[in-house]
Amino acid sequence: MKLNVMIMSGFEDGATLTYDPSQGDGQQRGEIWQISIGRKEENDLCLRNDTYVSRLHANIIWKNSRWWLEDCDSTNGTFIENATNFFDDQPIKGTIGIEEEQLFRVGRTWLRIQVIE
Amino acid sequence: MPNIPYRDILIGARQEAFRMRHFFVGVEHLFIALLEIRGSLTAKLMQEYGLAPEYVIDAIRRKMGKGSKQRLWAGIPNTPRVKVLENIAYDIALEAGRDEVYERDLLVAMLDERDSVPLRVIYALGITDFDVLRNMAQNYTINSETQQTYVKVDFGTGFNRDEMLNKDQLFVLRRMFADYPQIRVEHRLTGGYSQATLLVVTPIRPDQQEDATVAVKIHQVDSILDEAQRYESHVKAKLPPMTARIEDKPTAPDSSDLAGIKYTLITQDNQPPRDLRAILNEWEAGKLSQWLKETFFPTFGRMWWSQNREFRFQVWREYDWLLPPILTLELVKDKPLPPNAYVLRMPVKRAKLNRLDFGDMVAVENFVVQKVYAERHAIQLAVGQGTDSASAYKIEIRGIDFNTDTYYRGEVVENIIGTVWQTRGQQLMNAVRALIPDFDAHNEKIPVNVDGLEKVPNPILMYEGLLDSFVNGTSATIHGDLHPGNIMIGPKESAFLIDFAHTREGHTIFDWATLEISLLNDYIMPYAGESWNDARRVIGYLQKLNGGEIPADIPEPLNSHIAVLRSLRDIVRKCLANENQWSEYYIALTFCSLRALTWETVSLAGRRLMVLVGGLSIHELRTRFRPSDDNTEDTEDTYRSF
Numbered sequence: 001m002k003l004n005v006m007i008m009s010g011f012e013d014g015a016t017l018t019y020d021p022s023q024g025d026g027q028q029r030g031e032i033w034q035i036s037i038g039r040k041e042e043n044d045l046c047l048r049n050d051t052y053v054s055r056l057h058a059n060i061i062w063k064n065s066r067w068w069l070e071d072c073d074s075t076n077g078t079f080i081e082n083a084t085n086f087f088d089d090q091p092i093k094g095t096i097g098i099e100e101e102q103l104f105r106v107g108r109t110w111l112r113i114q115v116i117e
Numbered sequence: 118m119p120n121i122p123y124r125d126i127l128i129g130a131r132q133e134a135f136r137m138r139h140f141f142v143g144v145e146h147l148f149i150a151l152l153e154i155r156g157s158l159t160a161k162l163m164q165e166y167g168l169a170p171e172y173v174i175d176a177i178r179r180k181m182g183k184g185s186k187q188r189l190w191a192g193i194p195n196t197p198r199v200k201v202l203e204n205i206a207y208d209i210a211l212e213a214g215r216d217e218v219y220e221r222d223l224l225v226a227m228l229d230e231r232d233s234v235p236l237r238v239i240y241a242l243g244i245t246d247f248d249v250l251r252n253m254a255q256n257y258t259i260n261s262e263t264q265q266t267y268v269k270v271d272f273g274t275g276f277n278r279d280e281m282l283n284k285d286q287l288f289v290l291r292r293m294f295a296d297y298p299q300i301r302v303e304h305r306l307t308g309g310y311s312q313a314t315l316l317v318v319t320p321i322r323p324d325q326q327e328d329a330t331v332a333v334k335i336h337q338v339d340s341i342l343d344e345a346q347r348y349e350s351h352v353k354a355k356l357p358p359m360t361a362r363i364e365d366k367p368t369a370p371d372s373s374d375l376a377g378i379k380y381t382l383i384t385q386d387n388q389p390p391r392d393l394r395a396i397l398n399e400w401e402a403g404k405l406s407q408w409l410k411e412t413f414f415p416t417f418g419r420m421w422w423s424q425n426r427e428f429r430f431q432v433w434r435e436y437d438w439l440l441p442p443i444l445t446l447e448l449v450k451d452k453p454l455p456p457n458a459y460v461l462r463m464p465v466k467r468a469k470l471n472r473l474d475f476g477d478m479v480a481v482e483n484f485v486v487q488k489v490y491a492e493r494h495a496i497q498l499a500v501g502q503g504t505d506s507a508s509a510y511k512i513e514i515r516g517i518d519f520n521t522d523t524y525y526r527g528e529v530v531e532n533i534i535g536t537v538w539q540t541r542g543q544q545l546m547n548a549v550r551a552l553i554p555d556f557d558a559h560n561e562k563i564p565v566n567v568d569g570l571e572k573v574p575n576p577i578l579m580y581e582g583l584l585d586s587f588v589n590g591t592s593a594t595i596h597g598d599l600h601p602g603n604i605m606i607g608p609k610e611s612a613f614l615i616d617f618a619h620t621r622e623g624h625t626i627f628d629w630a631t632l633e634i635s636l637l638n639d640y641i642m643p644y645a646g647e648s649w650n651d652a653r654r655v656i657g658y659l660q661k662l663n664g665g666e667i668p669a670d671i672p673e674p675l676n677s678h679i680a681v682l683r684s685l686r687d688i689v690r691k692c693l694a695n696e697n698q699w700s701e702y703y704i705a706l707t708f709c710s711l712r713a714l715t716w717e718t719v720s721l722a723g724r725r726l727m728v729l730v731g732g733l734s735i736h737e738l739r740t741r742f743r744p745s746d747d748n749t750e751d752t753e754d755t756y757r758s759f
Binding site: 006007008009010011012013014015048049051052084086087103108110 | 139141143144145176179180181182184185187189190194196197198199200201232233234237238241350527
């Protein structure tokens with residue numbers, strides 16, 4: 001399994017990054033696979049051009065056969081789209097389940113995940 | 118304007134990127150550049166869907182937000198997605214045998230690619246089928262001449278020709294009925310709070326057959342498009358089977374600041390429908406009372422006011438927006454804030470605000486842009502999300518140069534500095550002075566001297582404390598602007614409502630307080646006289662009514678008109694959160710009367726009465742309707758500060 005993360009807004013809008021655990025991308029512990037997102041270069045997904053992103057901002061996690069999004073106590077928050085009001089994004093607390101193709105926002109940058117076999 | 122070359126679009130996109138402090142060109146900037154070109158294909162297509170270009174631009178800006186001032190890279194590079202789009206657009210141009218990319222190529226490329234921010238925004242605004250839009254983009258022909266078909270506009274006998282429609286209103290009206298050769302404007306409906314133009318219009322087909330009469334509202338483009346959205350989300354599913362509906366998309370021509378919306382009406386014998394205000398003086402008071410209680414309230418009540426849930430709130434959240442701006446500031450640019458300057462941020466400390474004076478420097482932090490008044494060079498800020506009509510703590514900032522600074526509705530302004538031009542207290546005081554008071558307007562009490570009521574509190578000095586108190590009320594879907602001009606009488610005296618610009622979830626009782634204030638102005642004061650003492654006499658009657666007494670010795674027709682208010686109070690009683698706990702109603706009345714006090718459209722007599730109604734309501738809250746001693750913990754802090 002490989003994971004594509006597409007950047008959906010901002011300076012790098014349209015860029016796609018591919019992560020493959022068999023190539024050593026992300027961190028793997030048993031059945032759990034984790035990709036870190038943040039402004040610092042050490043992160044698997046580095047958003048260096050968004051000043052609203054914290055140094056370590058969020059994690060995308062594969063666990064119990066599904067995807068999870070975890071906010072790492074970021075300053076400006078991690079958000080998902082709000083079904084009832086498009087302009088009022090919904091902040092997430094802790095960890096929530098996410099689906100493929102679902103958009104989420106880290107700082108000012110929207111992202112989307114997609115699995116490729 | 119056909120065939121706009123890509124290089125011209127890119128110039129506009131760079132300017133937009135710069136204004137928003139993004140410093141890169143993304144698809145959103147290209148799309149905004151396309152919308153900003155008058156008569157562009159993109160602008161025309163948005164109008165086909167009833168969306169004004171400015172509205173779409175605002176929505177995109179709101180979704181993106183402004184960037185920070187610091188730049189992390191040089192130049193204004195294109196995003197990877199723009200590079201993809203450029204390739205698709207070049208391919209389309211090449212296929213057509215051109216080596217230059219035009220607007221149409223770029224737009225079709227966006228619709229092929231589909232993942233960009235502006236397409237997500239227009240999807241949220243209701244354009245959900247991109248295949249249809251792509252088809253239109255490919256085949257739409259733009260005429261370089263504006264093809265305004267001529268619609269003949271006649272005026273019915275009920276139309277007052279002293280108040281003719283202006284050129285802009287006629288333009289929008291003709292656009293709305295472009296499918297007809299002729300229309301007849303039957304009469305005006307009296308507007309309310311919004312100052313919009315409301316008309317009853319009969320469209321006439323080429324064979325002179327008349328189609329069903331509709332009500333038309335013409336107003337600022339933002340308000341109309343917001344109302345259409347509000348209708349979709351709050352109103353549509355909650356309407357009784359027989360009532361006014363919005364069925365067509367709004368009409369928002371790009372060469373006008375106005376837009377229009379149609380409400381379908383059901384009429385009988387081709388008689389144009391009439392609003393309750395026109396009927397007030399035709400119907401006998403008894404019939405009016407009965408109609409309100411037995412027809413109007415049950416028709417909408419089932420889905421609206423009777424579906425209320427417990428709702429405890431601090432008064433300012435529901436009622437501050439009725440008052441004038443807490444501050445009007447003159448913008449100050451590029452000057453450091455002096456160390457002793459007042460910083461206005463949430464939670465707002467109003468006591469400090471009251472000590473501000475003309476010329477004092479104030480910084481406002483993290484307020485949201487509510488309205489942009491391009492022609493007045495001003496913006497209105499408030500607390501609360503987006504464009505909710507019930508946002509508290511309005512602040513007006515004047516002297517803005519929109520050529521150098523962009524503001525969009527929904528934007529959170531992190532910091533803006535200005536000098537005080539006027540405070541709310543001053544504005545309210547001026548409104549009272551304009552009524553030539555026969556008492557000292559700076560005094561805490563206003564003499565009344567009727568039927569044992571000696572004085573009432575001066576509402577413009579005493580409303581403050583109320584704003585912080587808590588109300589144990591209920592919330593429900595409310596109309597938000599319930600006055601007789603928005604209540605229509607249909608066939609068999611059925612009840613309709615129009616004008617959903619302020620419909621929302623809110624304090625249930627608000628609609629009824631609004632209606633009572635309207636009736637006092639339109640139905641009571643015209644028969645009572647204009648002087649302060651006439652207003653005082655009415656206050657005497659109202660005090661009796663508040664106490665549940667039937668006031669004696671009132672001359673007709675005032676007597677029967679006040680009986681209508683008694684019926685209205687019977688409806689209010691059904692909407693109270695707790696039986697016979699009228700305090701929530703008097704709070705609503707206080708703020709509704711203060712709002713009407715500042716309206717120039719209300720008669721002098723009406724505004725004089727409003728001062729005293731505000732005072733009487735506060736008097737009732739202090740005496741008769743204070744919460745009883747067996748307070749639950751929930752109500753304990755109610756009115757503590759009051």
